[in-house]
């Protein structure tokens with residue numbers, strides 16, 4: 001999720017069709033593109049990124065806000081087939097209208113983004129959208145695209161599944177912070193995440 005699509009996204013939230021009852025949706029990607037990484041590498045890369053995020057992002061410590069976000073997230077996780085244990089939710093103390101989903105399951109919702117939501121359903125939609133990016137492994141799909149451009153010959157040797165792949169990525173200039181290019185998703189990935197969002201939501205939209 002990025003700033004530019006937010007207003008359109010919130011508009012969609014008012015369309016009741018997008019708020020079907022929660023379902024156990026198939027959690028595989030049809031359109032995310034080729035992915036050279038393993039699911040374990042999603043965790044490892046996400047953990048690297050989370051280390052960077054811990055240094056980059058000031059978090060909201062207000063227990064009421066964190067508990068509210070957690071409660072909404074829990075309703076989504078409880079009613080879906082996703083592995084709830086991998087997800088961790090943070091509220092970033094910044095007025096930016098922004099959200100970040102790391103491939104290990106860490107989700108960062110910025111205070112500025114939360115301020116634009118006016119009910120539980122809208123917050124649930126934002127959270128479900130980020131969960132969808134993680135489920136579809138969009139970040140490592142983007143990183144795979146990056147490798148295809150930057151290091152196509154290394155892929156023929158089995159990289160990045162080989163030993164030392166992390167050092168290999170660093171040598172290629174891959175950064176793991178919250179502004180990493182691989183955390184910027186393609187329009188196809190955004191629409192794929194939005195389609196799954198509707199299926200994940202347990203909360204019918206009011207009105």
Ligand SMILES: [Zn+2]
Nearest residue numbers: 001002190193
């Ligand atoms: Zn998105």
